[in-house]
Amino acid sequence: MKAFGFWRGGWRTAPATIFVVAVLILVAGFGIILQNEVTFRASRDRQAMVAAQVLAGSVTAAVDFGDPVASQQSVDAFRVNPQVRYVGVFDRAGHVLGAYDPSRGRARLDLAKLPPPPGSSYRVAVPVTSAGQRIGTAVYEVEREAVSRRLTRYVVMGALAVMAALVIATLGLAQTALRRANRELSERAEALSQSNELLAEQIEERAKAEDQLRQSQKMQALGQLTGGIAHDFNNLLTVIQGSADILTRDELAEDRRKRFARAIVQASENAAVLTSQLLAFARRQPLKPELIDLSALVAGMTDLLDRTMGERIRIETSFEGTCPVTVDRNQLQSAILNVASNARDAMADGGTLRIAVSTVPSGSGESMAAVAISDTGSGMDPDTASRIFEPFFTTKKTGHGTGLGLSQVYGFATQSGGDVLVETDRGKGTTVTLLLPCSHGTAFAEARGDEPEIPEQPRAEILVVEDNEDVGHFAETLLTELGHSVTLATSGEEALELTRAHDFDVVFSDVVMPGMGGLRLSEQLAAEKPGLPVILATGYSQEIAQSGSGGRPVILKPYRLATLSQALVDAMQGSNG
Amino acid sequence: MSWLRASFLLGAICAALLAAGAAHAEISDTAVKAAFIPKFARYVTWPPPAVGSGPLAICVIGDDPFGNALDQAAASQSVDGRSLVVKRLSSANGASVCAIAFVDGSHTGETLAALGRQPILTVTDSRTSSQRGVIHFAIIGGRVRFYIDNAQAQARGLTISSRLLALAVGVNQR
Numbered sequence: 001m002k003a004f005g006f007w008r009g010g011w012r013t014a015p016a017t018i019f020v021v022a023v024l025i026l027v028a029g030f031g032i033i034l035q036n037e038v039t040f041r042a043s044r045d046r047q048a049m050v051a052a053q054v055l056a057g058s059v060t061a062a063v064d065f066g067d068p069v070a071s072q073q074s075v076d077a078f079r080v081n082p083q084v085r086y087v088g089v090f091d092r093a094g095h096v097l098g099a100y101d102p103s104r105g106r107a108r109l110d111l112a113k114l115p116p117p118p119g120s121s122y123r124v125a126v127p128v129t130s131a132g133q134r135i136g137t138a139v140y141e142v143e144r145e146a147v148s149r150r151l152t153r154y155v156v157m158g159a160l161a162v163m164a165a166l167v168i169a170t171l172g173l174a175q176t177a178l179r180r181a182n183r184e185l186s187e188r189a190e191a192l193s194q195s196n197e198l199l200a201e202q203i204e205e206r207a208k209a210e211d212q213l214r215q216s217q218k219m220q221a222l223g224q225l226t227g228g229i230a231h232d233f234n235n236l237l238t239v240i241q242g243s244a245d246i247l248t249r250d251e252l253a254e255d256r257r258k259r260f261a262r263a264i265v266q267a268s269e270n271a272a273v274l275t276s277q278l279l280a281f282a283r284r285q286p287l288k289p290e291l292i293d294l295s296a297l298v299a300g301m302t303d304l305l306d307r308t309m310g311e312r313i314r315i316e317t318s319f320e321g322t323c324p325v326t327v328d329r330n331q332l333q334s335a336i337l338n339v340a341s342n343a344r345d346a347m348a349d350g351g352t353l354r355i356a357v358s359t360v361p362s363g364s365g366e367s368m369a370a371v372a373i374s375d376t377g378s379g380m381d382p383d384t385a386s387r388i389f390e391p392f393f394t395t396k397k398t399g400h401g402t403g404l405g406l407s408q409v410y411g412f413a414t415q416s417g418g419d420v421l422v423e424t425d426r427g428k429g430t431t432v433t434l435l436l437p438c439s440h441g442t443a444f445a446e447a448r449g450d451e452p453e454i455p456e457q458p459r460a461e462i463l464v465v466e467d468n469e470d471v472g473h474f475a476e477t478l479l480t481e482l483g484h485s486v487t488l489a490t491s492g493e494e495a496l497e498l499t500r501a502h503d504f505d506v507v508f509s510d511v512v513m514p515g516m517g518g519l520r521l522s523e524q525l526a527a528e529k530p531g532l533p534v535i536l537a538t539g540y541s542q543e544i545a546q547s548g549s550g551g552r553p554v555i556l557k558p559y560r561l562a563t564l565s566q567a568l569v570d571a572m573q574g575s576n577g
Numbered sequence: 578m579s580w581l582r583a584s585f586l587l588g589a590i591c592a593a594l595l596a597a598g599a600a601h602a603e604i605s606d607t608a609v610k611a612a613f614i615p616k617f618a619r620y621v622t623w624p625p626p627a628v629g630s631g632p633l634a635i636c637v638i639g640d641d642p643f644g645n646a647l648d649q650a651a652a653s654q655s656v657d658g659r660s661l662v663v664k665r666l667s668s669a670n671g672a673s674v675c676a677i678a679f680v681d682g683s684h685t686g687e688t689l690a691a692l693g694r695q696p697i698l699t700v701t702d703s704r705t706s707s708q709r710g711v712i713h714f715a716i717i718g719g720r721v722r723f724y725i726d727n728a729q730a731q732a733r734g735l736t737i738s739s740r741l742l743a744l745a746v747g748v749n750q751r
Contacts, residue, residue, distance in 0.1 A: 058740075060740055061620060061738070061740035061741050061743060061744050062740075062743070062744060064616050064619070065613060065616060065744055066609075067744050070743055070744050130616075130619055131619050131654075131655060131656060131657065
């Protein structure tokens with residue numbers, strides 16, 4: 001623990017610690033050098049002394065007998081040592097007996113005249129003794145190593161010490177730099193995280209602002225929608241209410257009574273178109289898809305389009321041949337008419353309407369059928385082009401358009417699995433392309449006649465299931481008018497009880513009800529009374545729009561008398577046959 | 578008074594001159610030999626019973642060329658704490674006490690023969706004799722040198738230091 005503590009402390013106090021260590025290494029290195037030098041000197045002095053004593057011993061006899069030849073021989077033995085600067089043997093009186101001096105010419109000097117050794121030499125003089133008496137002197141002078149050479153000898157050790165110190169210092173500096181870099185890095189990371197937090201806050205604020213904007217846009221669109229609905233319905237209701245008021249007056253002529261009744265019917269039909277378009281935009285209309293040949297459908301519409309477009313607009317069609325599509329025929333026709341009428345309004349001074357039916361490749365690789373409707377009109381600016389599918393958005397004067405036509409086009413196309421493309425060029429015209437997915441079926445349905453007729457039908461026992469009392473009584477009235485016997489149930493459960501107690505010919509049920517809905521009721525009845533036909537009615541059902549009615553006939557609210565009558569006939573024929 | 582003083586001065590001058598002459602001028606070969614002979618004793622080992630424990634005797638047998646010089650040299654030397662005395666003998670008779678015997682003169686050969694194999698360091702001089710003792714002086718290159726007959730020395734039971742052998746002009750080994 002202590003060691004760790006030291007190291008933890010060491011990371012903080014590293015520069016001082018490393019400096020101290022480096023200095024210690026240097027001091028130790030040079031201390032060792034100094035110690036070596038002292039030891040070396042002592043050893044060298046001892047060696048010189050030993051050499052002088054050896055000389056003194058070896059020349060005892062020669063000095064004793066004053067033999068210069070033998071003395072010289074003994075002295076000459078030291079020539080082999082290159083560090084020897086002077087060797088001399090002297091007799092008792094100091095006269096030279098033998099001497100060796102490689103450089104300075106002192107070989108013949110007596111002891112008294114011998115100059116003191118130069119600074120670079122070290123001299124030892126020992127007595128030559130014989131029988132305890134001093135009989136002469138032996139002088140031995142050896143070269144003192146030059147400072148530079150001594151330093152050279154220690155340079156390796158010194159260099160090692162310096163290098164060790166340098167390594168320590170370098171490591172220390174690197175460590176310091178690393179720590180500084182680390183600190184900077186952490187500071188930067190902190191700054192980064194701060195700016196990141198700031199950014200996150202800004203993003204959050206922006207998201208909030210966007211939410212608020214979206215909310216306000218939604219509220220604006222809702223306002224536009226509800227305002228549009230209220231406006232259109234108020235117009236229609238004015239007609240209906242006024243007509244109904246007049247109809248309640250007693251003294252009304254028969255022809256006037258019929259006129260006002262027709263006005264009510266007309267206004268109601270318009271209102272039904274309005275709600276169906278709203279549902280189409282909401283992609284929640286109950287579609288009745290059937291296999292359709294686009295080219296044939298468009299070709300069949302040319303007369304109608306001619307009448308709708310007026311004389312100043314020429315209509316061109318081109319059919320490249322395309323795959324069949326499975327869509328709701330009426331909705332498709334409505335969509336084409338809606339686009340065409342917008343094209344007409346864009347060509348106030350006349351022009352050409354082109355309808356081209358072709359097959360185009362789609363992004364997912366499968367081909368799509370395309371109905372491209374082009375005009376040579378005024379075109380749109382980008383802002384308008386981006387809003388044309390909004391419900392109740394219109395550039396037309398009040399009373400000239402509902403603002404729901406292109407919404408229906410968009411809703412129908414997307415609900416059918418297709419898309420709508422808009423290309424527009426200000427002053428040159430607009431092309432709206434309706435893309436619909438190809439279908440692989442082959443059985444084309446026949447177009448039905450437009451005019452509803454009320455078929456003759458046998459009297460039947462009918463169970464009407466409707467939670468809304470008004471609608472229920474209305475249906476009862478209608479069916480009674482058609483000559484049927486009607487029993488009214490206000491819930492699926494009640495209807496089920498009644499069918500168990502009494503045999504009915506047909507069950508006519510609303511789809512959306514609290515508790516048991518129309519679909520579950522019909523399933524239950526299919527299990528309990530397999531032969532009993534069930535007709536479903538709905539104004540809007542997400543369930544049916546999504547998963548269908550399971551093959552049972554569905555009539556849409558608001559329904560006409562003829563529609564209801566036909567459905568009853570079909571149902572009873574199906575159950576009989 | 579002045580005469581006394583003058584004579585003293587003269588004596589002092591003479592003494593100085595003599596001293597200078599002795600130091601400077603050629604020291605005679607004989608004096609050198611007289612100085613050498615006592616020194617030999619330091620480099621020679623005698624067999625233990627031969628020399629006893631008294632002073633070492635240096636004998637001059639036959640002629641004495643040294644006069645007082647040998648006595649002075651011997652007096653200034655000592656060997657292992659033993660003093661040296663000089664004895665003068667006319668013949669080999671009584672030489673058994675001698676440690677060193679300088680044999681000189683016409684009867685050198687006979688004297689040496691008479692000394693036989695006694696443990697005596699015999700010294701001879703080429704100046705007067707061709708007969709050689711253990712040490713035989715010669716003048717070579719103007720200097721007093723000597724030969725050493727180590728074989729004879731060993732025959733006499735003497736051991737001669739190698740240091741002395743190193744100084745010899747020639748060594749007769751066995």
